[in-house]
Amino acid sequence: MAEIAAPARPASRSLRFDWKRFLSRYGALVALVLLILFNLAVTPNFATWQTLNVNLTQVCAIVIVGVGMTLVIATGGIDLSVGSLMAIAGALAPLIFMGRIVSMPHLYAGVALAFVIPVLVAGAFGWFNGWLITRLRIQPIIATLVLFIAGRGIAQVMTNGNLQVFKVEEFQYIGLGRLFAVPFQAVLMGVIVIGAAWTLRRTVFGRQILAIGGNERAARLSGVPVVSVKRRVYAISGLLSGIAGLIVIARNSASDANLVGLGMELDAIAAVAVGGTLLTGGRATIVGTLLGALIIQLVRYTLLANGVPDAAALVVKAAIIVLAVWLQRQNLS
Amino acid sequence: MSTPLLSMRGIDKRFAGVPALLAASLEVGRGEVHALIGQNGAGKSTLIKILTGYYTRDAGEILFDGAPVSFATPAAAQAAGISTIYQEINLVPYRSVTENICLGRESRRFGLLDWRAMHREAETLLARFNVHVDVRRPVMTYSTAVQQMVAIARAIGFKAKLVIMDEPTSSLDEQEVGVLFDVIRQLKAAGVSVIFVSHKLDELYVVCDAVTIMRDGRTVRVAPMSEVSKLDLVTTMLGRRLEATEHRTAAAAASGRGDQDGALLRVRDLAAGRKVREVSLDVRPGEIVGLAGLLGSGRTETARVIFGADQGESGTVALSGSSGTIKEPAEAIRSGMGFLSEDRKLEGIVPAMSVRENLTLALMPHLARRGIVDEARSREIVDRFIQRLGIKCAGPEQRIRELSGGNQQKVLLARWLCMNPRLLILDEPTRGIDVGAKAEILNLVRELADQGLGVLMISSELEEVIEAASRIFVLRDGRTVADLQGDAIGEPAIMAAMAHGHRERAEEAMNG
Numbered sequence: 001m002a003e004i005a006a007p008a009r010p011a012s013r014s015l016r017f018d019w020k021r022f023l024s025r026y027g028a029l030v031a032l033v034l035l036i037l038f039n040l041a042v043t044p045n046f047a048t049w050q051t052l053n054v055n056l057t058q059v060c061a062i063v064i065v066g067v068g069m070t071l072v073i074a075t076g077g078i079d080l081s082v083g084s085l086m087a088i089a090g091a092l093a094p095l096i097f098m099g100r101i102v103s104m105p106h107l108y109a110g111v112a113l114a115f116v117i118p119v120l121v122a123g124a125f126g127w128f129n130g131w132l133i134t135r136l137r138i139q140p141i142i143a144t145l146v147l148f149i150a151g152r153g154i155a156q157v158m159t160n161g162n163l164q165v166f167k168v169e170e171f172q173y174i175g176l177g178r179l180f181a182v183p184f185q186a187v188l189m190g191v192i193v194i195g196a197a198w199t200l201r202r203t204v205f206g207r208q209i210l211a212i213g214g215n216e217r218a219a220r221l222s223g224v225p226v227v228s229v230k231r232r233v234y235a236i237s238g239l240l241s242g243i244a245g246l247i248v249i250a251r252n253s254a255s256d257a258n259l260v261g262l263g264m265e266l267d268a269i270a271a272v273a274v275g276g277t278l279l280t281g282g283r284a285t286i287v288g289t290l291l292g293a294l295i296i297q298l299v300r301y302t303l304l305a306n307g308v309p310d311a312a313a314l315v316v317k318a319a320i321i322v323l324a325v326w327l328q329r330q331n332l333s
Numbered sequence: 334m335s336t337p338l339l340s341m342r343g344i345d346k347r348f349a350g351v352p353a354l355l356a357a358s359l360e361v362g363r364g365e366v367h368a369l370i371g372q373n374g375a376g377k378s379t380l381i382k383i384l385t386g387y388y389t390r391d392a393g394e395i396l397f398d399g400a401p402v403s404f405a406t407p408a409a410a411q412a413a414g415i416s417t418i419y420q421e422i423n424l425v426p427y428r429s430v431t432e433n434i435c436l437g438r439e440s441r442r443f444g445l446l447d448w449r450a451m452h453r454e455a456e457t458l459l460a461r462f463n464v465h466v467d468v469r470r471p472v473m474t475y476s477t478a479v480q481q482m483v484a485i486a487r488a489i490g491f492k493a494k495l496v497i498m499d500e501p502t503s504s505l506d507e508q509e510v511g512v513l514f515d516v517i518r519q520l521k522a523a524g525v526s527v528i529f530v531s532h533k534l535d536e537l538y539v540v541c542d543a544v545t546i547m548r549d550g551r552t553v554r555v556a557p558m559s560e561v562s563k564l565d566l567v568t569t570m571l572g573r574r575l576e577a578t579e580h581r582t583a584a585a586a587a588s589g590r591g592d593q594d595g596a597l598l599r600v601r602d603l604a605a606g607r608k609v610r611e612v613s614l615d616v617r618p619g620e621i622v623g624l625a626g627l628l629g630s631g632r633t634e635t636a637r638v639i640f641g642a643d644q645g646e647s648g649t650v651a652l653s654g655s656s657g658t659i660k661e662p663a664e665a666i667r668s669g670m671g672f673l674s675e676d677r678k679l680e681g682i683v684p685a686m687s688v689r690e691n692l693t694l695a696l697m698p699h700l701a702r703r704g705i706v707d708e709a710r711s712r713e714i715v716d717r718f719i720q721r722l723g724i725k726c727a728g729p730e731q732r733i734r735e736l737s738g739g740n741q742q743k744v745l746l747a748r749w750l751c752m753n754p755r756l757l758i759l760d761e762p763t764r765g766i767d768v769g770a771k772a773e774i775l776n777l778v779r780e781l782a783d784q785g786l787g788v789l790m791i792s793s794e795l796e797e798v799i800e801a802a803s804r805i806f807v808l809r810d811g812r813t814v815a816d817l818q819g820d821a822i823g824e825p826a827i828m829a830a831m832a833h834g835h836r837e838r839a840e841e842a843m844n845g
Binding site for chain 1: 640642662663665666667672674679680681682683684685686690694695697698701704705706708748
């Protein structure tokens with residue numbers, strides 16, 4: 001039995017450095033460090049508090065949605081509805097705190113409800129995605145396409161297609177406030193990332209997510225409650241989309257059902273892929289998704305700060321995704 | 334009949350160095366219905382796939398219609414007149430019969446579809462099978478039998494000289510099987526040859542003229558159908574002569590005890606789908622019960638229904654000490670069952686996870702406090718089972734896909750043993766693992782049974798079942814046909830039941 005020999009880390013076994021394996025494991029981190037070093041050398045005024053804050057606020061929504069997307073992809077699924085769910089949450093919140101649905105006796109009551117209800121509604125829609133997938137056995141890409149299309153429509157119907165402009169500091173704290181000089185949304189992002197990473201690694205729920213993505217049939221035969229785990233995962237993705245929707249409208253002091261979360265599903269999937277999560281499920285890294293989102297953001301920032309137009313930045317973004325997926329395949333073979 | 338239509342001789346095929354076919358041969362005469370049978374892995378499918386161009390052969394020659402051929406693709410084989418019929422009906426329900434038949438080979442005139450010619454073509458083609466219908470009407474308005482004919486007619490077309498039917502009846506009900514047999518007779522009358530692959534022995538005698546039996550990649554027997562008995566078929570397929578192998582005395586002794594004990598598992602008249610029709614069996618605590626039968630006899634399907642992985646339609650499954658029917662594997666596990674699936678890769682291991690996580694997959698909820706996995710306890714349990722079962726791995730954190738088949742199987746066995754089950758269902762527990770690991774696993778199962786575990790074991794290897802089990806139920810076409818205990822256990826009895834079935838005896842045993 002030759003298989004007994006431990007196929008431990010190849011780097012320790014052979015003297016030749018296995019750069020492909022190294023890159024596929026730590027590639028995202030290496031790329032991020034290289035990007036930062038490059039910027040320190042080239043971009044003017046890079047090492048400032050302001051640059052950090054700008055980049056953090058830009059990336060928060062993507063990371064928060066990306067965390068939910070990572071969990072969904074870890075089960076072997078995908079969630080295309082995240083952007084539309086952001087729009088629903090973003091349309092609902094101003095309706096609540098501006099008293100358009102029921103008049104609010106107190107500003108704080110309105111703001112509190114404007115945080116809770118839209119997020120729960122988005123979570124409920126996420127759970128509905130899970131229901132379509134587990135009960136009606138629709139493929140995730142099609143099931144979530146339903147809300148990808150209908151969700152934005154629902155948001156537009158709620159607001160009659162109007163742009164909602166507002167200035168409510170208490171509510172906008174989620175997008176504009178600071179906690180010890182750090183943008184509050186970045187703190188929120190940090191908490192979500194750490195919480196999700198810990199859940200995935202240490203809890204029964206987290207391991208069951210990976211078991212389902214790794215081999216759904218085996219998981220079911222081992223008593224893993226596949227249906228309920230999947231529904232919970234899609235509900236979480238919905239909840240996180242709701243939070244991201246609130247951040248985006250708070251930042252803009254306006255909610256436009258046509259624009260909130262537009263294209264977010266693709267940004268989130270890109271962050272997950274670049275971060276090193278296996279798109280077929282079974283292997284996932286939340287921190288990787290954070291790094292992936294930071295890389296995409298920083299590349300865009302670098303190009304813009306150095307006078308390259310946004311359109312060109314999109315091409316570079318695409319190239320990074322291709323590279324990341326190629327590296328993943330190297331690790332598999 | 335001068336030269337045969339098809340003659341395959343000395344066909345060799347290896348996959349990654351492992352021989353799948355060794356000088357296999359197959360000869361089919363013109364207008365002959367030829368049965369091709371063999372156990373799982375005997376090489377039937379490989380031989381057929383070489384003929385139809387899915388695989389290329391390593392050696393040997395194929396003569397078709399008098400000329401040497403070597404098809405590069407299935408399309409080339411079809412163009413030369415070899416059609417294959419699949420199990421399901423694949424039609425476009427809303428479109429007309431003509432459209433379904435002519436799909437992909439439409440007649441055109443001046444660049445437009447020539448409907449008149451196509452309708453005529455469809456009518457003539459169906460007339461060959463004695464079907465006379467209005468070909469302009471949608472296919473869905475006709476009965477299943479007609480639809481099936483349309484599907485077959487489309488597959489065969491006008492040019493087929495040889496039609497391959499790979500287990501065509503496994504998803505058909507009796508009436509549909511009758512229709513299919515009519516088609517085969519009509520094909521035969523029209524001079525078309527048929528290769529008929531099936532595990533249902535009775536069917537072979539109804540329609541086939543001759544039979545080729547394969548075993549371990551070789552053609553072991555070719556004979557006219559009328560010259561082989563069912564028992565011959567079974568013994569040749571399994572490669573055994575009718576000598577009684579002595580059944581282990583230890584196991585025989587075990588069967589004596591516990592007759593008065595209540596059954597742990599009691600299955601009565603279970604039916605589910607087409608594969609499980611009327612299965613009854615009992616498992617008592619501390620007993621290893623074998624479930625024998627040919628491929629397709631419904632063994633795995635029965636096990637899956639018992640475990641709640643599939644739903645039963647009628648009949649009862651009762652596990653002592655638990656009430657209500659089991660609808661999900663999770664419920665089965667809660668009431669003390671474990672199920673080792675026959676397909677380790679597809680339904681057993683989670684390849685990207687470690688040995689530890691695979692081993693504790695079912696146990697994990699019990700290892701957690703408030704949803705958080707107790708890693709220390711999990712490590713302790715895993716270390717204990719790695720040692721006890723002698724699992725050879727670099728450590729509990731090694732990925733399971735890096736282990737050998739035998740060690741993977743031990744991890745999966747440990748997945749259930751650490752749950753302390755009352756009943757363990759083992760589906761082909763020793764398939765694809767080396768001899769040493771095989772013996773270790775069987776010894777372990779025996780040891781556990783001595784401690785009171787009830788075991789239901791499915792195995793295609795008769796020797797294995799006979800050695801391990803103290804009671805054997807034989808399934809045939811989804812029905813329990815024999816219940817053998819003690820001295821009655823032996824290869825002749827099992828094979829006789831597989832070949833003919835002994836309903837009366839089985840019923841006596843169940844009622845008595």
